[in-house]
Amino acid sequence: MTPQPARRNEQSRRAILAAALELLTETGYPALTVEAIAARAGVGKQTIYRWWRGKGAVILDALADDMPEVIALPDTGDLRADLRQVLRATVAEFADPRLSATTRAITIETLADEDLAGQARDRLLRPQLNAVRVRLEAAREAGQVRPDAALDQVVELLFGPLYHRWLLRNGPLTDDYADGIVDLVVAAVSPSTSARG
Amino acid sequence: MTPQPARRNEQSRRAILAAALELLTETGYPALTVEAIAARAGVGKQTIYRWWRGKGAVILDALADDMPEVIALPDTGDLRADLRQVLRATVAEFADPRLSATTRAITIETLADEDLAGQARDRLLRPQLNAVRVRLEAAREAGQVRPDAALDQVVELLFGPLYHRWLLRNGPLTDDYADGIVDLVVAAVSPSTSARG
Numbered sequence: 001m002t003p004q005p006a007r008r009n010e011q012s013r014r015a016i017l018a019a020a021l022e023l024l025t026e027t028g029y030p031a032l033t034v035e036a037i038a039a040r041a042g043v044g045k046q047t048i049y050r051w052w053r054g055k056g057a058v059i060l061d062a063l064a065d066d067m068p069e070v071i072a073l074p075d076t077g078d079l080r081a082d083l084r085q086v087l088r089a090t091v092a093e094f095a096d097p098r099l100s101a102t103t104r105a106i107t108i109e110t111l112a113d114e115d116l117a118g119q120a121r122d123r124l125l126r127p128q129l130n131a132v133r134v135r136l137e138a139a140r141e142a143g144q145v146r147p148d149a150a151l152d153q154v155v156e157l158l159f160g161p162l163y164h165r166w167l168l169r170n171g172p173l174t175d176d177y178a179d180g181i182v183d184l185v186v187a188a189v190s191p192s193t194s195a196r197g
Numbered sequence: 198m199t200p201q202p203a204r205r206n207e208q209s210r211r212a213i214l215a216a217a218l219e220l221l222t223e224t225g226y227p228a229l230t231v232e233a234i235a236a237r238a239g240v241g242k243q244t245i246y247r248w249w250r251g252k253g254a255v256i257l258d259a260l261a262d263d264m265p266e267v268i269a270l271p272d273t274g275d276l277r278a279d280l281r282q283v284l285r286a287t288v289a290e291f292a293d294p295r296l297s298a299t300t301r302a303i304t305i306e307t308l309a310d311e312d313l314a315g316q317a318r319d320r321l322l323r324p325q326l327n328a329v330r331v332r333l334e335a336a337r338e339a340g341q342v343r344p345d346a347a348l349d350q351v352v353e354l355l356f357g358p359l360y361h362r363w364l365l366r367n368g369p370l371t372d373d374y375a376d377g378i379v380d381l382v383v384a385a386v387s388p389s390t391s392a393r394g
Contacts, residue, residue, distance in 0.1 A: 001288065011247035011250045014374075026345040032285075035299075036364050036386070079344050107308070108305055108308050109299065110308050111304070111305050111308075111364065114366075114383055117365070117366055121365055121366055121367055125365055125367065126367075129333065129367075149381070150377050150381075152368070153358065153374070153377050153378060153381060154381065156357075156358035156361055156362060156367070156378075157354060157357075157378070157381055159356030159357075159361060159381075160353075160356075160359070160360060160361035160362070161350065161353035161354055161355075161358075162357070162359035163357060163360070163361045164200075164356060164357035164360045164361065165226055165353060165357075166234055167308065167364075168314070168317075168318055168322055169311075169315070169318055169324065169347075170318055170353070171349070177350070180350050181350060181353075181354070184346070184350060184354055184382075185354075185381075185384070185385065187384070187386075187387075188381040188382065188384045188385035189381070189384075192389075
């Protein structure tokens with residue numbers, strides 16, 4: 001039997017990512033260390049540093065691996081109801097103290113590191129924004145969205161305010177807030193208005 | 198003559214804040230040190246640490262002191278044109294590499310520190326958001342904005358997308374982008390649509 005380094009590597013990689021997510025839940029991000037991830041995964045610290053630059057890169061990889069391959073939004077035919085569901089789910093994530101603290105810590109770490117920021121954008125952020133874009137395209141097909149609406153901007157019009165309010169702690173994030181943003185955005189893209197109206 | 202410690206303190210404080218802003222422009226935020234600020238201001242390092250916790254707190258104080266007492270938006274009577282001017286100015290700030298790097302570094306530092314975050318929100322962010330709210334109130338008086346529009350949310354609808362795109366490096370920030378956001382927001386608040394339409 002020849003050794004199978006590729007398979008062994010993949011097993012180690014999976015063990016490391018699983019250990020990182022477990023420890024993230026148990027200890028939170030600030031207390032997380034590469035040493036603890038290595039011990040839990042049963043590998044040496046140097047194995048982790050061979051593949052990743054630090055705990056931020058490991059967690060980002062773990063979160064990206066953990067994402068569903070295809071993110072699909074509900075499509076009940078009612079754009080307002082479907083968007084409310086999505087934005088309320090985002091508000092619930094931000095309202096969970098542990099999840100919020102973790103997301104904030106990881107956000108801060110990625111913001112300070114251009115390479116991590118690019119990975120977070122491409123592997124975590126874009127798939128989620130794109131799923132909303134796909135739902136808006138369906139609504140446009142169905143005549144519920146103006147044909148000339150710039151959908152990438154509409155997606156950011158939905159998430160930008162929540163993100164701004166959460167990150168800058170500028171006010172409470174509630175279901176009412178999420179619903180209000182959706183109502184404004186639905187009005188903005190309504191076929192009965194013109195952007196230049 | 199009795200000594201006037203209050204006045205001496207105020208002079209030192211002003212010298213420190215002025216030195217901090219000068220050095221910020223000259224060296225950028227990451228290379229800025231409390232030692233350099235103290236040297237430039239002609240005070241001891243311990244004087245700075247008596248009043249501030251670190252360079253982040255000094256810079257935040259300096260930027261807040263440097264803000265105009267009253268921020269007023271242009272009011273030409275044309276809401277779309279006035280908002281475009283404001284959002285294009287924000288885009289220009291984000292597009293300036295040095296200013297953008299400084300703002301990013303300070304943002305990261307304040308995000309990680311709840312006390313600094315509260316100060317940044319109350320002294321830097323809110324006065325600017327409020328100025329836009331005042332302009333929207335005038336537009337509502339003039340019948341250009343639906344009476345039931347939630348103006349605090351409308352303000353975040355303007356700035357949230359720009360902030361999201363800038364901080365997460367999710368795409369280019371251009372005048373066209375700013376104009377597109379304004380057009381969507383003007384449509385969202387237009388009296389000819391209803392939020393529940």
